[in-house]
Amino acid sequence: xxxxxxxxxxxxxxxxxxxxxxxxxxxxxxxxxxxxxxxxxxxxxxxxxxxxxxxxxxxxxxxxxxxxxxxxxxxxxxxxxxxxxxxxxxxxxxxxxxxxxxxxxxxxxxxxxxxxxxxxxxxxxxxxxxxxxxxxxxxxxxxx
Numbered sequence: 001x002x003x004x005x006x007x008x009x010x011x012x013x014x015x016x017x018x019x020x021x022x023x024x025x026x027x028x029x030x031x032x033x034x035x036x037x038x039x040x041x042x043x044x045x046x047x048x049x050x051x052x053x054x055x056x057x058x059x060x061x062x063x064x065x066x067x068x069x070x071x072x073x074x075x076x077x078x079x080x081x082x083x084x085x086x087x088x089x090x091x092x093x094x095x096x097x098x099x100x101x102x103x104x105x106x107x108x109x110x111x112x113x114x115x116x117x118x119x120x121x122x123x124x125x126x127x128x129x130x131x132x133x134x135x136x137x138x139x140x141x142x143x144x
Contacts, residue, residue, distance in 0.1 A: 026071025026117040052095035064107040066096050071117045
């Protein structure tokens, strides 16, 4: 009976596309990379609001770090960081403001980082680039 229920629940879970699977793999790699550098991972794939998501939230010393992970199979068409355009920065900033309003204690410092991961699941050593303080909070959203 338990096997049947488990299979039933698993069948109702949405199937991930290869692109989504690559993204999840990249987020796991990024979390391991940051942990090795001394970051403490607080949250993964944090949904804030109906359509905003923060890939990783970490603490480094006294700074709260919001991380956008961009994974690409290769760099033939563009660098992954170029995918963090103005609209993506706005969505991420809005999610961070909503997240910070839910906290009972406001952090003294926070920043936005971007991690680029280039490779696939089968790639033994993917290229990982960590861009610290990648962009500031837009001025018109500074309501904290």
